[in-house]
Amino acid sequence: MAEAVLEVEGLIAGYGETTVVRELSLELARGETLVVIGPNGHGKTTLLNAISGLADVRAGTVTCAGERIEGLRAEQIAGAGLVHIPQGDLLFPSLTVEENLLMGAFPSDSWRRRDEALRRVYELFPALVERAGSESRTLSGGERRQAAIGRGLMRQAEVYLIDEPSLGLAPVIVDRVYEVIKEISRTSSVLLVEENFNHIDAVADRVSVLEMGRIVRTGTVAELTADEKVTESYLGTVAVEAETEGGANDD
Amino acid sequence: MTDLLAILVNAVVLGSIYGLVAIGMTLIYGVLRVMDMSQGSMVMAGGFVAAGLMGQLGLPGAITIVAAFAVTFALGVLTQLISVQPLLNRKSIDFEMVTFITTFAVALIFANVALEAFGPQQRSVPPVVEGSIEIYNGVTIPYQSLVMAAVAVTIMVGLGLYLRRSRYGMAIRAVAENNSAARLMGVPVRRMFPLVMGVASGFAGIAGVFLAAQFFASPTAGDLPLLQALIVVILGGLGSMRGTIYAAYTIGLIQATVAVLISTTWSLPVLYAVIVLVLIFRPQGLAGKASEARL
Amino acid sequence: MSTDRIFKTTGAAVAAFSLIAVAALVPLVYSSQYGLGVLITMLILMVLNTSWNLLIGIAGVWNFGQLAVYAIGGYATGIIMLRTGLPGPVALIGGGLAGALISAMLAFPTLRLRGMYTALLTFSFAQIVNMVIVNDNTGLTGGPFGLPAVDGLFTSLSPDGSMRAYYWLALAVVVASLFAVALIRRSSFGLSLTALRDSAGFAAARGVNPLQTQVIVYAIAGFLAGIAGALAVSFDRSIGPEVMSLSLLSLYVTAIVVGGLGTIMGPIVGTAILTLLDTALVDEPALKFGILGVVLLLIVIFVPRGVFGALVELRDRVSDWIAEDPGDDDEAGDLELRPGGPAGAGGG
Numbered sequence: 001m002a003e004a005v006l007e008v009e010g011l012i013a014g015y016g017e018t019t020v021v022r023e024l025s026l027e028l029a030r031g032e033t034l035v036v037i038g039p040n041g042h043g044k045t046t047l048l049n050a051i052s053g054l055a056d057v058r059a060g061t062v063t064c065a066g067e068r069i070e071g072l073r074a075e076q077i078a079g080a081g082l083v084h085i086p087q088g089d090l091l092f093p094s095l096t097v098e099e100n101l102l103m104g105a106f107p108s109d110s111w112r113r114r115d116e117a118l119r120r121v122y123e124l125f126p127a128l129v130e131r132a133g134s135e136s137r138t139l140s141g142g143e144r145r146q147a148a149i150g151r152g153l154m155r156q157a158e159v160y161l162i163d164e165p166s167l168g169l170a171p172v173i174v175d176r177v178y179e180v181i182k183e184i185s186r187t188s189s190v191l192l193v194e195e196n197f198n199h200i201d202a203v204a205d206r207v208s209v210l211e212m213g214r215i216v217r218t219g220t221v222a223e224l225t226a227d228e229k230v231t232e233s234y235l236g237t238v239a240v241e242a243e244t245e246g247g248a249n250d251d
Numbered sequence: 252m253t254d255l256l257a258i259l260v261n262a263v264v265l266g267s268i269y270g271l272v273a274i275g276m277t278l279i280y281g282v283l284r285v286m287d288m289s290q291g292s293m294v295m296a297g298g299f300v301a302a303g304l305m306g307q308l309g310l311p312g313a314i315t316i317v318a319a320f321a322v323t324f325a326l327g328v329l330t331q332l333i334s335v336q337p338l339l340n341r342k343s344i345d346f347e348m349v350t351f352i353t354t355f356a357v358a359l360i361f362a363n364v365a366l367e368a369f370g371p372q373q374r375s376v377p378p379v380v381e382g383s384i385e386i387y388n389g390v391t392i393p394y395q396s397l398v399m400a401a402v403a404v405t406i407m408v409g410l411g412l413y414l415r416r417s418r419y420g421m422a423i424r425a426v427a428e429n430n431s432a433a434r435l436m437g438v439p440v441r442r443m444f445p446l447v448m449g450v451a452s453g454f455a456g457i458a459g460v461f462l463a464a465q466f467f468a469s470p471t472a473g474d475l476p477l478l479q480a481l482i483v484v485i486l487g488g489l490g491s492m493r494g495t496i497y498a499a500y501t502i503g504l505i506q507a508t509v510a511v512l513i514s515t516t517w518s519l520p521v522l523y524a525v526i527v528l529v530l531i532f533r534p535q536g537l538a539g540k541a542s543e544a545r546l
Numbered sequence: 547m548s549t550d551r552i553f554k555t556t557g558a559a560v561a562a563f564s565l566i567a568v569a570a571l572v573p574l575v576y577s578s579q580y581g582l583g584v585l586i587t588m589l590i591l592m593v594l595n596t597s598w599n600l601l602i603g604i605a606g607v608w609n610f611g612q613l614a615v616y617a618i619g620g621y622a623t624g625i626i627m628l629r630t631g632l633p634g635p636v637a638l639i640g641g642g643l644a645g646a647l648i649s650a651m652l653a654f655p656t657l658r659l660r661g662m663y664t665a666l667l668t669f670s671f672a673q674i675v676n677m678v679i680v681n682d683n684t685g686l687t688g689g690p691f692g693l694p695a696v697d698g699l700f701t702s703l704s705p706d707g708s709m710r711a712y713y714w715l716a717l718a719v720v721v722a723s724l725f726a727v728a729l730i731r732r733s734s735f736g737l738s739l740t741a742l743r744d745s746a747g748f749a750a751a752r753g754v755n756p757l758q759t760q761v762i763v764y765a766i767a768g769f770l771a772g773i774a775g776a777l778a779v780s781f782d783r784s785i786g787p788e789v790m791s792l793s794l795l796s797l798y799v800t801a802i803v804v805g806g807l808g809t810i811m812g813p814i815v816g817t818a819i820l821t822l823l824d825t826a827l828v829d830e831p832a833l834k835f836g837i838l839g840v841v842l843l844l845i846v847i848f849v850p851r852g853v854f855g856a857l858v859e860l861r862d863r864v865s866d867w868i869a870e871d872p873g874d875d876d877e878a879g880d881l882e883l884r885p886g887g888p889a890g891a892g893g894g
Contacts, residue, residue, distance in 0.1 A: 016342040017342075052433070052435060053434070053503050054431055054435070073434070075434045075436075075437050075440060075441070076437075078434070083435075084435050086431075086432070086435065090432035090435075092425045092428040092429055092433075093428055093429075093431070094420065094424070094428060095428065099421055100453050102421065103421065103425050103433070103436050103438075104436060105424070106436045106437050111418065184414060219538060232489035254692075275688050285638065286662055333843065334843060334847075337847045338846075338847065341850075344850065346607065347661060347662060348661055349846055349850070351662070352842065353846050353847065355796070355841075356800070356838075356839045356840075356842035356843040356846070357801075357839065357843065358839075359796060359835050359836065359839030360836055360839035360843070361785070362835065362836075363832065363835045363836025363839060364839075366832050366835075367833070367836070371832070450705065470851055474792060481666060482666075485662075485663065485666050489662070519677075520673075520674065520677045523670045523674050524674060526666065526667075526670050527671060530655065530659065530666060530667040530670070531655040531667070534659055535661045
């Protein structure tokens with residue numbers, strides 16, 4: 001197993017007085033794409049927020065590329081090579097699409113390479129090209145998501161944290177988004193939170209199930225689809241298909 | 252006709268100076284979400300710098316302006332560090348209300364320090380530029396007002412360009428729109444906050460240099476400008492640069508009209524009446540979002 | 547928090563009643579006219595600040611126009627006394643009612659305005675009232691010179707007796723307003739206020755009528771402020787627009803915040819501190835602004851609950867420690883119950 005580029009150990013995190021993540025541990029190997037699934041409200045987003053510095057870490061450690069980052073401020077963590085593409089996009093409404101993308105390359109080293117990065121993002125998301133000069137608040141949901149992901153890609157990162165990229169999107173856009181994520185997964189380490197299982201098997205090296213603030217199960221896509229409890233709760237139709245193909249991976 | 256010209260001229264001059272003082276408040280509110288009640292003190296401080304450098308030492312206006320900016324920049328940074336920075340990560344407070352109070356407390360302190368240091372008397376301050384020019388049929392403008400308006404407009408335009416065209420200007424706009432997202436991009440918001448407040452206070456300081464010639468330098472010289480800036484900022488729409496500028500000239504126009512057609516003593520009451528009406532019927536002002544003003 | 551008892555513990559009740567008793571005895575042992583005058587003024591201000599705290603602290607409404615309400619109450623009482631033959635108490639109530647009416651009016655435009663905007667609206671309103679009074683040429687208010695001399699309430703008593711009467715009257719009003727505020731706080735109306743303050747949408751969904759609640763609390767606060775103004779005009783024998791000055795505004799708000807915004811005794815403690823400072827600095831009156839500014843800053847940053855709030859917290863901590871109660875830190879409880887022990891206090 002490759003070295004771990006992101007290690008979370010015993011994480012207890014939340015917001016203010018509330019605790020959402022309760023003693024959570026996981027490991028992301030370099031070059032790996034780990035998908036975290038689980039019910040809403042159990043801590044998937046809080047996990048990513050805690051790693052990137054937007055939520056309060058009460059205990060535990062987070063190590064990124066050998067550096068301890070828990071408790072640091074979000075802007076410092078971003079400087080340490082972590083890109084968080086948050087749920088809800090969080091674009092800057094009155095900045096244009098291109099300005100939003102450029103903000104993604106804000107740190108000095110990325111800023112120097114911004115023209116190249118911009119070109120690459122426009123290649124990956126051609127739909128953004130003609131909207132480049134429009135204020136991001138005028139974008140459609142699909143365009144917004146593409147802009148948010150594009151913004152995240154403007155920087156070279158050790159780890160990409162991506163939160164529910166398919167949420168609220170039309171299937172055609174979801175396909176496009178996942179094509180890009182697949183591109184990213186090939187060369188980078190990705191921690192992906194997702195509800196929609198349909199595209200996961202195309203990108204996931206491993207899948208973890210997060211329940212009640214903890215990781216309760218981790219395995220490959222095949223292993224998890226074979227697990228009845230998991231399939232019942234999360235995997236819906238995909239599981240039915242996998243089973244009818246002759247669940248050969250039963251323990 | 253002369254009346255109309257007088258009104259327009261006054262409106263532009265007044266509007267420019269209101270804009271200069273208010274633009275700082277808007278910048279601070281947009282970026283830090285703080286209603287900075289110490290901006291009036293910065294105007295006051297600028298006035299004292301002018302009283303000292305131009306009045307007593309006879310230094311030229313340009314140097315005084317730069318010095319006033321430097322002094323009030325430093326005061327602004329200091330204010331941010333003692334009255335805003337400590338409150339940044341507190342969760343259980345109404346941040347806007349508390350910082351309203353703390354910046355207000357700082358204003359009280361500054362006024363008192365000025366009182367102790369300089370005494371309560373009003374000091375006259377020479378204008379940055381002497382003389383006036385008659386433009387038409389008895390309507391004269393002091394050069395001071397022209398220079399004041401020109402400096403104010405230059406600063407506002409310069410600020411606008413900086414915000415639109417530069418990397419940090421864009422970052423400032425980003426922070427104002429979504430603090431969390433900006434932090435995820437690595438924008439050093441903590442370091443930017445004192446700087447933004449410093450620069451904004453510097454603008455008020457420069458305004459103070461000009462205003463002191465007309466309104467004298469004294470420890471209470473900042474009270475009225477603060478009130479006027481508040482009115483402009485609310486009328487313009489909290490956080491909106493464009494709105495602030497429109498509002499500044501609108502208020503300038505209203506005040507000039509009242510002053511020329513009725514009398515100067517009525518200009519302030521009319522202003523208050525206007526703001527009450529605005530707050531009742533359209534609290535988000537000219538360019539603010541309705542969701543910001545109403546619950 | 548019990549919603550039917552005013553005093554949380556019998557200890558608090560005993561302390562409160564003792565304090566009232568001691569306060570009531572003061573004029574019998576302390577006879578300095580000047581000193582009693584200072585105390586009476588302090589008591590009147592306590593009523594004003596209590597009413598103000600009801601609005602900004604408890605109801606969470608940024609009302610900065612309370613001084614105008616106070617002034618209107620005073621002027622109303624003064625005018626009633628000067629122009630009608632109505633007896634003193636009626637004039638006082640008249641002042642209270644005038645305050646309540648004006649204040650209730652403000653409830654409407656401020657209903658759905660966010661904090662800052664309410665502040666500016668109420669403040670501008672106060673400025674307009676100020677200007678209207680100052681520019682009044684009709685002789686009703688006396689313009690910038692204030693009302694002509696008003697007879698006091700206790701003209702039949704000796705000067706000493708009159709002082710004492712004022713003192714007890716003011717004390718009674720203070721105690722009554724504190725009880726009123728406490729009753730409100732502990733009642734379901736108080737819960738509605740808190741709900742509206744913290745989460746307006748939720749409150750509305752639960753059947754709290756925001757307009758009605760707002761009007762009521764404004765009216766009550768206005769009544770108290772009006773009574774304070776009425777007491778002021780009858781004690782000082784006059785009133786003028788200078789009671790609405792910006793400096794006084796900043797002093798009083800500072801007193802409330804320093805004392806403890808949102809607490810019942812906060813305004814009392816704050817006003818007492820303010821009065822103390824005033825008397826200590828009687829030769830250097832302007833200095834108190836600077837000192838209060840520093841105190842305000844320090845309190846807000848380091849002791850955000852105010853002096854009284856901090857005392858309450860201290861007392862709670864002490865009684866918790868005495869009872870050997872792990873306290874209400876649910877976090878700690880959770881951690882201890884989990885096998886393997888608490889995860890430690892790292893990070894955060």
